[in-house]
Amino acid sequence: MAWIEVHIQTTAKYADSIGDKLSFLGAQALTMKDAGDQPIFEPALLKAPPLWPTTTLVALFDDQDDMQPITKYLDKQCELGCVKSFTLEALADEDWERRCLDSFQPICFGKRLWVCPSWLTPPHPEAVNIIVDPGLAFGTGTHPTTALCLEWLDKNIQTGETVIDYGCGSGVLAIAAIKLGAQSAKAVDHDIEALKATRENAERNNVSPEQLITSLPEEFLGQPADLLVANILAQPLIGLASHIATLVKPGGKILLSGILKEQAEQVSAAYQPWFSMQPPVFKEEWTRLSGIRQ
Numbered sequence: 001m002a003w004i005e006v007h008i009q010t011t012a013k014y015a016d017s018i019g020d021k022l023s024f025l026g027a028q029a030l031t032m033k034d035a036g037d038q039p040i041f042e043p044a045l046l047k048a049p050p051l052w053p054t055t056t057l058v059a060l061f062d063d064q065d066d067m068q069p070i071t072k073y074l075d076k077q078c079e080l081g082c083v084k085s086f087t088l089e090a091l092a093d094e095d096w097e098r099r100c101l102d103s104f105q106p107i108c109f110g111k112r113l114w115v116c117p118s119w120l121t122p123p124h125p126e127a128v129n130i131i132v133d134p135g136l137a138f139g140t141g142t143h144p145t146t147a148l149c150l151e152w153l154d155k156n157i158q159t160g161e162t163v164i165d166y167g168c169g170s171g172v173l174a175i176a177a178i179k180l181g182a183q184s185a186k187a188v189d190h191d192i193e194a195l196k197a198t199r200e201n202a203e204r205n206n207v208s209p210e211q212l213i214t215s216l217p218e219e220f221l222g223q224p225a226d227l228l229v230a231n232i233l234a235q236p237l238i239g240l241a242s243h244i245a246t247l248v249k250p251g252g253k254i255l256l257s258g259i260l261k262e263q264a265e266q267v268s269a270a271y272q273p274w275f276s277m278q279p280p281v282f283k284e285e286w287t288r289l290s291g292i293r294q
Contacts, residue, residue, distance in 0.1 A: 002063040003028075003091040007056060008074065009084040015055045018077065025070050027059040063090065104133075109147060110154025113176060118204065128154075128179050131204050132172050145257040148281060148288035149173050149231050152255055156290075157181055162225040164188065164247055166240070167232035167258075171198025174212055175205050177227070186222045187214045224249040230256050234263035238270040245274035248293045259287040 006027075010018055019030045033056040061067065067088065077083040106116040106123050114129045116122045122129040146169075153173065159181035165174035168187035171194075177185050187198045195214040202212045215222070228248050230237060237244075237256055248254055254275055259267050264280040264287040271277055275291030282288075 004061045004063050004065070004067060005089045005091055006059040006061065006070065006074075006086060007089065008059070008086040010055055010057055010077075010082060012053055012055055014077070014082040015057050018082065019057055019059070021073060022057075022059045022070065025073065026065050027061055029060040031058040032056070033058065104142070107142065107147075109150035113150060113154040113180065115150070115172065115176075128176075130172060130175055130179060132170060132175075132201055144283040144286040145231050145259075145288075146172065148257050148283050148286065149229060149255055150176055152281075152288060152290065153177055153180055153229075156253070158226070161227055162223075164222055164225045164228040166228060166230040166244065166247075167236075168198050168214070169194050169231070171201045171212070171214075173229050173231060174198065175202055175207055177229070178207050178211055179205065182227075184210075185212050186220070186225070187212060188217055188220050188222075189214075190217055192216075222247065224252065226252045228252070228254050230254070230258075232258045234259045234267050237267050241270040241274070245271075245293070248275075250293050252293045254289075254291050254293070256289040256291075257286065259289065261285055261287055263287070264289065 006022070008018065015032055019032070023030065034054075061070065071088070074083055074086045078085070104117050106114055106120060108114050112128050114122055114124060114127050115132055116129055118131050118133050150173070153176050157177055157180040161177070161182045163174060163177040163182045163185040165171065165177070165185055165187045168174055168189045171187050174185035174187045187195070189195055189198070195216070198212070198214050199209070202209070224247055226249055228244055230240070230244065237259065244254065254271065256267065256271075261282055268277045268280065268289055271289070271291055275293055277289060277291040280287045280289055
């Protein structure tokens with residue numbers, strides 16, 4: 001089908017309410033982008049990031065939709081000063097879903113671990129293959145932070161270990177740990193959609209609910225594990241350092257990512273009271289840290 005894309009120049013104050021109204025008027029998808037090259041720094045722990053001061057809101061409509069109510073509403077918002085300007089752009093008919101799927105190919109991490117989409121046959125059936133499709137939850141292996149963690153797991157996971165995946169996203173790290181030999185994993189995330197995706201991915205990979213348990217942070221009562229993996233962001237990692245230390249057995253390990261190069265030293269220092277930290281490993285602008293519980 002063909003589409004009409006509406007680009008709206010607005011501000012952080014009005015972007016959410018305008019987006020809600022456009023959804024009510026039939027928008028199939030909404031995207032918010034930076035209109036003024038303004039940096040957004042990390043939010044506080046478990047808080048959603050703020051919008052940019054000047055925001056471009058992009059709304060996608062079916063080209064069969066009546067656009068008159070949409071343009072009438074946006075004209076009114078311009079009169080009220082809530083919208084600076086807006087434009088409509090016709091998009092050619094294209095199979096966008098197929099285009100997305102075609103871009104997601106099997107990826108190898110280390111010597112034996114592969115992440116593959118469900119619609120393709122794993123290129124090496126004898127390898128450790130994890131089937132993960134793109135979805136709402138972060139983590140298919142394509143981002144450098146996930147890749148850094150998967151490469152470490154391929155090399156370092158020990159048979160029979162217990163694992164905590166703190167901030168599990170799609171659950172790919174917990175599932176990888178189990179498929180590589182871990183006894184069990186507990187996946188923790190504040191996002192209900194992430195926990196749902198983790199359970200679905202576990203089932204897809206023949207990982208039982210007894211092997212992989214999901215939990216919200218406030219409900220998590222896990223015992224200390226042999227390994228804790230946390231692929232989140234630097235500031236939450238720093239804030240969680242003392243708590244994470246309580247979740248790792250003496251002699252156990254941590255694996256941390258989601259850290260920019262310039263943040264590596266600060267994050268490592270936050271964990272040094274409890275862990276013997278290893279030298280950082282970099283991939284593009286991202287960092288992986290690991291350590292052993294003292």
